[in-house]
Amino acid sequence: MKSKEKIIGSIAILCISIIFIIIGFVLSSQKGTTKTSDYKDVFIETDKTSKKNNTGEGKASLSKKVEDSNVKSEDSIIKVDIKGAVKSPGVYEIKNGSRVTDLIKLAGGGTKDADLNATNLSKKLNDEDCIVINKNGEVNKTQMPNVSTSNGNIPNSSTANPTKSSTVSSSDNKGKGSVININTASKEELMTLTGIGETKANIIIDYRKQNGGFKSVDELTKVGGIGEKTLSKFVDKIDIK
Known part of the structure; x- marks a missing residue:
C-alpha cells in the first residue's frame, strides 16, 4: 500500500515538473520573439531616417549644382x-x-x-x-x-x-578713366562696365536695395550671374564710396 502511494506521488511530482518546464519554455519563446521584433522595428526606423537624410542631402546638393551650373553658363x-x-x-x-x-x-x-x-x-x-x-x-x-x-x-x-x-x-x-560707385550708380552707369548688360545691372540694383548697399566690392560675386571671372574684368573701375 505504501509502495503504491510512493509511486503515485512520484508520478504526480513528475507531471508537475513537466508542466512547469513547458510553461517556462513557452514564456521564454514569447520573450525571444518580442525582442527580435523590437530589434527589427529599430532597424526599420533607423533605415527610414537614414533614407530621409540622404534624400534631403541629395536635393540640397542637386540644387547647388543647378545654381552653380546656371552661373557658369551665364558667364x-x-x-x-x-x-x-x-x-x-x-x-x-x-x-x-x-x-x-x-x-x-x-x-x-x-x-x-x-x-x-x-x-x-x-x-x-x-x-x-x-x-x-x-x-x-x-x-x-x-x-x-x-x-x-x-x-x-x-x-x-x-x-x-x-x-x-x-x-x-x-x-x-567703357567707363575708362572713371570709378563707379556701385552703391549709387544708375543702371546706365553700371552697363558701362565690361560684362554688365541691362539684366545684370537690374539685378545689381535689386540686390543693393534689398541688402542696404554693398559692404565691399567682392560682395558683387553674391549677385546672380556675376562670378569672380566677371568681376575681375572691371574690379579696378568700381568702388563702394
Missing part, C-alpha cells in the same frame, strides 16, 4: 553685335573667349567685297562688343559711340587713318 556665353559686310549681320550668342574670326564664321562669313585684310581677326571678344566689317575701299565717315578700330584704339577725326575700313568695338573702353 561662359556673351552677346556680340556684328554689322557691315557679312552675310548675316545681327546679334549673336557666342562662347566667352571667342575671337573676331569665330564671330564672322557664325555670321555666315564675309561678303565678296568685305575688307577682311584690315580686320584684326584674332581680337578676343567681350560681352556687348559691336563688330563692324567694312567693304573694300570703304572709308569710315562716321563712328559709333565706343567703337574702336581693329587694334583696340578709339579713332578721332584728326588722327584716324582714312584707309582703315574695318572697326571693332571694345567694351574695355
Whole structure:
C-alpha cells in the first residue's frame, strides 16, 4: 500500500515538473520573439531616417549644382553685335573667349567685297562688343559711340587713318578713366562696365536695395550671374564710396 502511494506521488511530482518546464519554455519563446521584433522595428526606423537624410542631402546638393551650373553658363556665353559686310549681320550668342574670326564664321562669313585684310581677326571678344566689317575701299565717315578700330584704339577725326575700313568695338573702353560707385550708380552707369548688360545691372540694383548697399566690392560675386571671372574684368573701375 505504501509502495503504491510512493509511486503515485512520484508520478504526480513528475507531471508537475513537466508542466512547469513547458510553461517556462513557452514564456521564454514569447520573450525571444518580442525582442527580435523590437530589434527589427529599430532597424526599420533607423533605415527610414537614414533614407530621409540622404534624400534631403541629395536635393540640397542637386540644387547647388543647378545654381552653380546656371552661373557658369551665364558667364561662359556673351552677346556680340556684328554689322557691315557679312552675310548675316545681327546679334549673336557666342562662347566667352571667342575671337573676331569665330564671330564672322557664325555670321555666315564675309561678303565678296568685305575688307577682311584690315580686320584684326584674332581680337578676343567681350560681352556687348559691336563688330563692324567694312567693304573694300570703304572709308569710315562716321563712328559709333565706343567703337574702336581693329587694334583696340578709339579713332578721332584728326588722327584716324582714312584707309582703315574695318572697326571693332571694345567694351574695355567703357567707363575708362572713371570709378563707379556701385552703391549709387544708375543702371546706365553700371552697363558701362565690361560684362554688365541691362539684366545684370537690374539685378545689381535689386540686390543693393534689398541688402542696404554693398559692404565691399567682392560682395558683387553674391549677385546672380556675376562670378569672380566677371568681376575681375572691371574690379579696378568700381568702388563702394
